[in-house]
Amino acid sequence: MKSQYEALEAVKQAGFPVNPNIMLCRDISEVIEYCRRWEEKRNSLDYEIDGMVVKVNEIEKQKILGFTGKSPKWAISYKFRAETAKTKLTGITVQVGRTGALTPVAELEPVKIAGTTVKRATLHNEEYLEKKDVRGGDFVFVEKAGDIIPEVTGVSLPDRRKGLKKFKMPDKCPVCGEKVFKYEDEAIRRCINIKCPAIVEGSIFHFGSRDAMDIEGLGNALVKQLVSSGIAADIGGLYELDVFKIANLERMGVKSAEKLIENISKSREKDLSNLIYALGIRNVGKQTAEVLADEFGDIEKIVSADEKRLAEIDDIGPIAAKNIKDFFALPETKQILEKLRGAGVNMKQKKKKAKDARFKGLVFVFTGELEKYTRGEAQNIVKSMGGKTSSSAGKNTTYVVAGENPGSKLEKAKKAGIKVVDEKEFLGMIGESRGGKNAESKKKNKEDTLF
DNA sequence: GGCAGTTGATGCAAGCACGA
DNA sequence: TCGTGCTTGCATCAACTGCC
Numbered sequence: 001m002k003s004q005y006e007a008l009e010a011v012k013q014a015g016f017p018v019n020p021n022i023m024l025c026r027d028i029s030e031v032i033e034y035c036r037r038w039e040e041k042r043n044s045l046d047y048e049i050d051g052m053v054v055k056v057n058e059i060e061k062q063k064i065l066g067f068t069g070k071s072p073k074w075a076i077s078y079k080f081r082a083e084t085a086k087t088k089l090t091g092i093t094v095q096v097g098r099t100g101a102l103t104p105v106a107e108l109e110p111v112k113i114a115g116t117t118v119k120r121a122t123l124h125n126e127e128y129l130e131k132k133d134v135r136g137g138d139f140v141f142v143e144k145a146g147d148i149i150p151e152v153t154g155v156s157l158p159d160r161r162k163g164l165k166k167f168k169m170p171d172k173c174p175v176c177g178e179k180v181f182k183y184e185d186e187a188i189r190r191c192i193n194i195k196c197p198a199i200v201e202g203s204i205f206h207f208g209s210r211d212a213m214d215i216e217g218l219g220n221a222l223v224k225q226l227v228s229s230g231i232a233a234d235i236g237g238l239y240e241l242d243v244f245k246i247a248n249l250e251r252m253g254v255k256s257a258e259k260l261i262e263n264i265s266k267s268r269e270k271d272l273s274n275l276i277y278a279l280g281i282r283n284v285g286k287q288t289a290e291v292l293a294d295e296f297g298d299i300e301k302i303v304s305a306d307e308k309r310l311a312e313i314d315d316i317g318p319i320a321a322k323n324i325k326d327f328f329a330l331p332e333t334k335q336i337l338e339k340l341r342g343a344g345v346n347m348k349q350k351k352k353k354a355k356d357a358r359f360k361g362l363v364f365v366f367t368g369e370l371e372k373y374t375r376g377e378a379q380n381i382v383k384s385m386g387g388k389t390s391s392s393a394g395k396n397t398t399y400v401v402a403g404e405n406p407g408s409k410l411e412k413a414k415k416a417g418i419k420v421v422d423e424k425e426f427l428g429m430i431g432e433s434r435g436g437k438n439a440e441s442k443k444k445n446k447e448d449t450l451f
Numbered sequence: 452g453g454c455a456g457t458t459g460a461t462g463c464a465a466g467c468a469c470g471a
Numbered sequence: 472t473c474g475t476g477c478t479t480g481c482a483t484c485a486a487c488t489g490c491c
Contacts, residue, residue, distance in 0.1 A: 095480085095481090097479075097480060097481095098479090098480095099478095099479075099480090101479075101480075103479095103480065103481080105481080118482080118483085119482090120481085120482070121481085121482080122464085122465095122480070122481045122482080124464070124465060124466090124480085124481090125465075125466085127465095128464090128465080150481085150482060150483085151463080151464080188465095188466080210458085210459075216457085216458080217457075217458095218457090219456060219457045219458080220456080220457085221455080221456055221457080222456080222457085252489095252490075253489070253490055253491090255488095255489070255490090256488085256489065256490080282478095283467085283468070283477085283478070284478090285477060285478045285479080286477090286478090287476095287477065287478090288477080288478090316468095316469085317468055317469045317470080318468090318469095319467085319468060319469085320468065320469085367462085368461085368462095390475095390476060390477080397476095
């Protein structure tokens with residue numbers, strides 16, 4: 001077998017439960033062994049009455065054995081080399097993100113890779129385009145990095161027709177039509193029109209995202225409608241919405257509108273760090289927002305801090321400091337803050353510093369899927385115990401916690417000699433080696449299921 | 452009931468800020 | 472100057488919700 005997908009297909013063809021994201025075993029012999037044992041267990045569920053064999057419905061069997069649509073979480077995962085496919089690049093479109101960044105995207109003739117159909121893939125920026133020399137009409141090689149993200153890895157030059165022109169990035173924003181800028185030290189072009197619908201939509205969507213103000217129900221499609229209909233011109237406008245306005249939008253009703261209003265209302269109580277992150281300041285992500293909130297404790301103090309004071313803070317350099325200062329100096333920012341203040345949005349830090357300091361000085365990186373916690377929850381636990389988390393493994397990383405189906409971080413960690421622990425060990429470290437209710441039931445399920 | 456939108460989850464690459 | 476790590480942007484999927 002050449003790929004993980006082929007192996008999974010073979011297992012599925014044989015009628016066994018698999019999750020397309022997870023290869024169950026280390027190699028094919030283990031897959032076969034797994035299937036054999038599953039078959040035995042499955043057959044054992046049938047029973048006899050008066051000498052007649054009663055076959056239990058397959059779906060019931062899967063429920064009884066704990067396979068409700070997913071593979072067993074505890075199964076060992078294994079990755080095959082990424083599968084490559086050749087397909088036609090029908091065109092290159094340009095997207096505008098919330099920061100105004102123009103990103104070229106490859107539009108592809110749909111092609112099946114690793115069990116899913118790939119239609120688009122990012123081309124990052126014009127330098128990347130230049131390097132790969134990708135042109136509309138080319139046949140390109142596509143693979144899925146980490147079996148998840150589609151990537152154009154190269155062009156099939158023998159298939160190139162004559163006369164295909166190089167793609168040129170537009171000088172004007174494809175959304176608002178304003179002139180775009182490319183700063184000398186940056187690889188990307190940006191639309192700097194703060195009224196550009198793409199930027200407005202992006203910033204409202206970002207404001208409501210989970211790590212920001214966590215407004216459930218504020219999805220992409222709804223935000224588009226809010227902006228295009230003029231109901232919300234900026235993030236401050238969210239707090240002026242009412243049920244009637246929302247319920248009249250496409251695919252919205254009174255029930256959804258009421259829920260959304262309730263969720264927007266709840267967001268007023270979010271912590272200062274959430275608000276700072278939600279504002280979408282350049283170079284200020286979740287981590288930096290937390291640093292700022294911890295340092296100042298009040299948005300007013302951040303607004304009035306000068307660049308020098310900001311740059312004195314750990315993890316904030318002169319560029320981030322300038323961006324922060326510039327952002328709060330904008331009249332539009334002042335207006336938005338005024339609206340938010342008027343709407344009763346919390347602007348002070350409520351979180352207290354961690355009392356439990358058992359992870360003080362330790363840096364954790366998570367890869368793969370954990371059984372008991374989401375990654376966000378696990379990161380919060382580490383922070384509550386005085387530790388730090390990071391999205392990439394480096395020399396400062398103390399532990400890499402590897403869950404199911406880990407990514408490249410695991411390999412990187414092993415090479416760098418970083419200590420790798422599994423979920424069980426991590427739970428032991430946080431004093432939950434026996435696990436909670438959820439973990440108990442899952443554990444039981446696992447034990448009852450097969451081996 | 453069908454359909455569309457949202458949520459919540461995953462990982463990778465590139466760019467770039469920061470600090471040693 | 473360079474290594475490290477944060478930020479951003481991207482695609483996909485299953486499960487769920489609620490409108491039509």
